[in-house]
Amino acid sequence: xxxxxxVGLIGCGYxxxxxxxxxxxxxxxxxxxxxxxxxxxxGARAAEWGxxxxxxDAAEMIERERLDAIDVVTRPQTxxxxxxLGASRGVHLLCQKPLAPTLDGARAMVETCERAGVRFMVAExxxxxxWWRDLRGQVEAGAIGEPYHLRVVxxxxxxxxxxxxxxxxxxxxxxxxxxxxxxxxxxxxxxRYVLGEVETxxxxxxxxxxxxxxxDWALVVLTHAGRATSQLDGSWANDxxxxxxxxxGDVVLEGTEGVLHFAPHERELRVVKLGGETSVLARYPExxxxxxxxxDGCIGDFANAVRTGRAFESSAEDNLKTLGATFAAYESAxxxxxxxxxxM
Ligand SMILES: NC(=O)c1ccc[n+]([C@@H]2O[C@H](COP(=O)([O-])OP(=O)(O)OC[C@H]3O[C@@H](n4cnc5c(N)ncnc54)[C@H](O)[C@@H]3O)[C@@H](O)[C@H]2O)c1
Numbered sequence: 001x002x003x004x005x006x007v008g009l010i011g012c013g014y015x016x017x018x019x020x021x022x023x024x025x026x027x028x029x030x031x032x033x034x035x036x037x038x039x040x041x042x043g044a045r046a047a048e049w050g051x052x053x054x055x056x057d058a059a060e061m062i063e064r065e066r067l068d069a070i071d072v073v074t075r076p077q078t079x080x081x082x083x084x085l086g087a088s089r090g091v092h093l094l095c096q097k098p099l100a101p102t103l104d105g106a107r108a109m110v111e112t113c114e115r116a117g118v119r120f121m122v123a124e125x126x127x128x129x130x131w132w133r134d135l136r137g138q139v140e141a142g143a144i145g146e147p148y149h150l151r152v153v154x155x156x157x158x159x160x161x162x163x164x165x166x167x168x169x170x171x172x173x174x175x176x177x178x179x180x181x182x183x184x185x186x187x188x189x190x191x192r193y194v195l196g197e198v199e200t201x202x203x204x205x206x207x208x209x210x211x212x213x214x215x216d217w218a219l220v221v222l223t224h225a226g227r228a229t230s231q232l233d234g235s236w237a238n239d240x241x242x243x244x245x246x247x248x249g250d251v252v253l254e255g256t257e258g259v260l261h262f263a264p265h266e267r268e269l270r271v272v273k274l275g276g277e278t279s280v281l282a283r284y285p286e287x288x289x290x291x292x293x294x295x296d297g298c299i300g301d302f303a304n305a306v307r308t309g310r311a312f313e314s315s316a317e318d319n320l321k322t323l324g325a326t327f328a329a330y331e332s333a334x335x336x337x338x339x340x341x342x343x344m
Pocket of ligand 1: 056
């Protein structure tokens with residue numbers, strides 16, 4: 001595409017507030033229209049972001065605005081229809097995670113876009129968080145020898161035990177798959193990014209909060225390419241963080257020559273060598289800013305890759321592996337067995 005991409009955004013709900021500024025930060029794209037079934041929401045976002053065109057209907061937006069790409073920022077059960085619509089009109093597609101409620105559905109979306117000749121990426125921004133990029137960079141630079149174990153322990157922050165269970169995302173209450181599908185998928189993806197492809201998945205899950213349908217506690221164990229393991233431990237069932245503490249998880253990556261530790265309360269990445277010698281490798285003073293930078297990095301990657309024709313960092317095809325490991329966790333929790341990711 002010679003000029004800046006003309007982009008339309010569909011879905012002006014909670015997480016859209018990070019997409020608008022990220023589009024503005026991109027030099028390769030311009031957000032020219034926004035769409036939401038709730039026109040008031042779309043109008044409010046358009047005013048906030050200085051976008052001129054507001055629609056209730058996505059098909060009408062695509063037809064009238066001569067778009068090059070659309071950003072699908074709706075919930076997963078609507079993704080297949082909206083991605084299919086975009087592909088049928090020949091526009092490139094960026095879509096929020098989780099891509100679809102089933103792996104077969106997600107695979108079909110990838111095939112639809114391939115047949116239509118449009119580019120298709122998942123807005124998986126977690127691996128763009130600066131500490132995950134720094135973790136991978138340090139591993140590549142040999143800071144800890146050969147990595148063999150990743151441990152992510154999510155911050156313990158309870159959902160409310162009555163409606164709304166979550167202020168920003170009250171729909172959590174009715175989701176049959178919750179903390180792994182909605183949140184821990186964001187750890188599975190950078191675990192792949194740092195340690196390579198997932199071979200097997202073992203998981204235990206539990207619903208603790210009586211006001212919800214899905215699981216709010218989970219332990220997921222991954223093996224990567226036979227050489228490393230990941231232990232992902234998440235809970236939205238209890239409060240065990242100091243007041244005002246960050247919501248980010250504690251990340252420890254062990255290698256044969258030392259340990260990398262992202263310490264969220266201290267907002268820093270450390271390397272600890274055998275014997276305990278510790279140095280701070282990076283600091284991330286503003287967590288909110290780190291998150292916006294991750295959205296900027298992810299959306300910027302989409303816009304630049306579409307414009308220049310290069311590969312995406314998190315193509316939809318690549319993201320099928322993250323989604324497959326996510327569904328494998330549910331299969332493991334259901335059966336009590338270790339599940340091979342490739343069997344999904
Ligand atoms: N860190 C992250 O990357 C992150 C964080 C939160 C949510 N999410 C993901 O983002 C997605 C959206 O979450 P949310 O909390 O913003 O949801 P939301 O329900 O707050 O917003 C979705 C919006 O889409 C609109 N919509 C739905 N179908 C539409 C259609 N066909 N045409 C036009 N508008 C339509 C709805 O009216 C609503 O305003 C989810 O898949 C969620 O998992 C990602």
